Amino acid sequence: MNDVARLAGVSIKTVSRVVNDEPGVHPSTAERVLAAIDQLGFRRNLSARNLRRGSSTGTIGLVLEDVGNPFYSGVTRAVEEIARLRGRQVISGSSDEDPGRERELALEFCSRRVDGLLIVPAGLQHSYLVPEMRAGTPVVFLDRPAGDVVADTVLVDNIGGTVEAVTHLAAHGHRRIAFLGDAPDIFTANERLRGYREGCVRAGIGYHEELVAMGPHDESSVATTLQRLHTMREPATAVVAGNNRITVYVLRALAGVAERPALVGFDDFELADLLSPPVTVIAHDASALGKAATDLLFARLDGDNSPPRRVVLPVRLVPRGSGEVHA
């Protein structure tokens, strides 16, 4: 900026006026300045600007589990979209389900003075965020609630979803319905397990420990589990898969198997309708989740300081065939 000023033969302040479209600069002066800017390839330093103005940095931080997972990349897309409309950039990072990494990312973002933080919690401890929140950085948790702070949270109806899945399968005559869930310390996994259990009880088919296999899962553990479920004394005739990854593992394990159990998967996924049989799922909308959370964040930035809200988005069962197989 100094160089521009020298080249244009004006003071640095006048350059500032020009780049900020402030009134009161003579057109011919402005032109000289613009020419100098162009010649030198000057671009104003946003960090310095924000520092001086004490204003927003125009960024929001997004901590999620893994951008590579289509579910979270859908969330990311929605967040980006809304942020763009509000003139913000998104800084993001994947925690890989590691609480330490989540914390590291979140605090790093705070050091960068993001205007707000969107977090898919990996851990259960979020008191480390209390100073930041008290200092005025709004934080919204999504997909899972924070462990030990009260804060805005956007969830999906995990319990309702699995209740519905079990109910649906039971209505089609299944009485031995298995549940393959993620690691039980993950909030959503645990909730879905609760929903499964409640669904079983409501359907009058009882809750049987041996039909549940919580993760972490990989392709081979799922295959082994399905094998066990199939060969037990009273085999499972239906399976509820606890998330999109597990659903895929189940599908892989069942490929080529003649007697397939019925299947309902939590999370919708592309091509679910083109498989044979098409996969019945508990669908919810990643972009709705991202949008709801980001909207909430911006409401806070706009000065909304009502008590923390907890939003629960609905899920819906999409029957496609795999869950309608008769026992």
Add this chain to the structure above:
Amino acid sequence: MNDVARLAGVSIKTVSRVVNDEPGVHPSTAERVLAAIDQLGFRRNLSARNLRRGSSTGTIGLVLEDVGNPFYSGVTRAVEEIARLRGRQVISGSSDEDPGRERELALEFCSRRVDGLLIVPAGLQHSYLVPEMRAGTPVVFLDRPAGDVVADTVLVDNIGGTVEAVTHLAAHGHRRIAFLGDAPDIFTANERLRGYREGCVRAGIGYHEELVAMGPHDESSVATTLQRLHTMREPATAVVAGNNRITVYVLRALAGVAERPALVGFDDFELADLLSPPVTVIAHDASALGKAATDLLFARLDGDNSPPRRVVLPVRLVPRGSGEVHA
């Protein structure tokens, strides 16, 4: 920082020493300072730090087409991974194939003084980046080359891929092979068309204009096109789909159709092997692409100033069934 200094009864510089682990601070002083930091919830302002030190901002900018697309979210994941190893954060944005938006994002990132820029070009004009590049910001283009600047570029072997697809189909007896590609002004679409044409010529089946339908495509345009290809005088017996989205549109259009043409899709995708028939694809690795580009970027940041490189990553045909259907 001022407040911390006052509370700890030291000068602001001593606080700085403590937060930077600089030597020469008495342990008891350091302890007082740390207590004050904790009490006040102080977190140092990275913008100010970077401004003062004139050093890197510790961020890299990533402009891609759409994080929501699994291919690009795979790229994003890889970029994040490497950036993390090198202590950088990733700021990203989706251009939605809009050159103006791409430019806006890239320049915004430059204003934020990112250490480097990774761009999936949406347009063909990138001279707007010349000042930045001359000012020392390394830029790497990925998936597609820049329009009018020489710069590091990482591509996949688009031509080789479609040549192979056509060769494969011809080897299975197909002589009427159609190509459904994206909008021809997109570099990859155009290259793949060239590969298709070359493949046809090499296979001795000739290039026929009426078998080509370039986009932009959506589900219904693909359906219409397939209809046309099926009912023409000499119907197409095989289809090459130009990218993952088009492949999915083709699959949807063919769902339930009795006489399906053979199909080879460009880009691999999850569950391709579980469809019936399983989908033969030209596979390449999103994370390899992201990794190669990011490695190149960091090499530049490490001072490598050899002439711009162009890296072309290999693709490989993965036969799964849909391309091996006999005519």
Add this chain to the structure above:
DNA sequence: GGCCACTATGACAACGTTGTCCCCCAGCGG
């Protein structure tokens, strides 16, 4: 001519850090 209002511009401080340089003081050798 003197004064006013107004326009165009500049000088300077400040944002929150850190690098440089300087000071104070205790301990020690001569």
Add this chain to the structure above:
DNA sequence: CCGCTGGGGGACAACGTTGTCATAGTGGCC
């Protein structure tokens, strides 16, 4: 007692901006 050394700490400037206020010039009006 003096001077030197070294550890611990502070004052101040500077990074690149922008907000505040001041100033110089210009034209109009009494």
